[in-house]
Amino acid sequence: MRRDVAGPSRRALLSALPACVLAGCSGALGGGETVSMLVAGSLNDAVENGLRPAVDTRLQSAAHGSAEVARLVADGAKDPDIVTLADVALFDALLSAEWVAEFATNALVVVYDPDTVAGDRLAGGAPWYEVLLDDDVSLGRTDPDVDPLGYRTLFCLALATDHYGTDRDLREAVPRPDQRYPETQLVSQFETGAIDVAIAYRNMAEARGYDYVDLPPEIDLSDPALADRYGAASYELPDGTVVSGDVISYGSTLRHDAPPTRDVFETHTTGAYLTEFGFTVPDDYPRYRGNVPDGIAN
Known part of the structure; x- marks a missing residue:
């Protein structure tokens, strides 16, 4: 398996500010201002x-x-x-x-804290999916019922099972309910020590300067030429809407x-x-x- 670890990540000078709370998110333009x-x-x-x-x-x-x-x-x-x-x-x-x-x-990546056991393994070249199968590793991901990153994480795991030929179905073996965090709070969980590893968008990792493992295009949902392959994975939202894998x-x-x-x-x-x-x-x-x-x- 070819493993690509990003070089020194771009560290943003400003951290993400919390989004304001809108009073109904009104469309009124307030005099155009x-x-x-x-x-x-x-x-x-x-x-x-x-x-x-x-x-x-x-x-x-x-x-x-x-x-x-x-x-x-x-x-x-x-x-x-x-x-x-x-x-x-x-x-x-x-x-x-x-x-x-x-x-x-965008593209999916595996973000990690290098100061954790899991992060040290990833930095040392351990296959990322093997690390995620370890019950002692705390993984962060988002809720697929409310967020495309959440269901794209499941797509990635399903595609990875086939791509790497793993003995276990990664989509079934890796996810647990206690791993879910709001998208706007996901990568900040590294700062609190709540998670060791997260599946996130590349821009989220780069914005905060976190180390990450680049995934192959066959599973990172970034390559238009592989759209048909991505489409083999799907997820049903609570209202019955079925979303299929595609380029992000x-x-x-x-x-x-x-x-x-x-x-x-x-x-x-x-x-x-x-x-x-x-x-x-x-x-x-x-x-x-x-x-x-x-x-x-x-």
């Missing part, structure tokens, strides 16, 4: 410390797992100006959005159209801050689908 956003948890750091300084408009932002974000909007509990999810499929499955801009991608792709839509929201949306989906905060932006992104308003897709 405030734009409200509801975004995927893995974007929280980038939005707070990258997007916010890059726009002149005052932002109100909140971050949750993407499935939770979609349900809050679909149920009418939140009405933000901009909605951004870590899985573009949820726009169709839960929101029936008229149009979406796909604007960034972030999407956004503008729900309340006005000059301030357009300005924020354009910077949000095309800004240089995305790569600075660990996301990958393919050459053909952003790409648009659906009934896109005039002037959005140039």
Whole structure:
């Protein structure tokens, strides 16, 4: 097995700020001076410390797992100006959005604390899946019922079983209920000593400067050429919606159209801050689908 350990990770000068609590995440623009956003948890750091300084408009932002974000909007509990999810499929499955801009991608990695026994094993070259099978290792992951990172973790484990030819079904053997943490709090569990290892997005590890193991593209959900392979894995959400494995792709839509929201949306989906905060932006992104308003897709 080829094991790639990232070199010295980029350490962000600013740690992720907590997302503000929105009073209903209202779409009211307040005289054109405030734009409200509801975004995927893995974007929280980038939005707070990258997007916010890059726009002149005052932002109100909140971050949750993407499935939770979609349900809050679909149920009418939140009405933000901009909605951004870590899985573009949820726009169709839960929101029936008229149009979406796909604007960034990511990859799954295995993040670890090198000062733990598990981290020392990973740094020394032990296969990551063997480390996760050890009952003494505390793994952190997110809830698949509310967050794409959670069900993508299960996809990764299922694909890894086949890729490595393991004797045990990793999707069945590794996950336990006590491993689940909110996406916005996952990597911070290293700081409290609650976990030794986590399956997370690469940008989350790089933002905090944590050591991580790069996974092969056959299982890290990053390679468009392997989309059919990823699609062999699936997960059923509590409402019966079935989501299938695919390339990780972030999407956004503008729900309340006005000059301030357009300005924020354009910077949000095309800004240089995305790569600075660990996301990958393919050459053909952003790409648009659906009934896109005039002037959005140039």
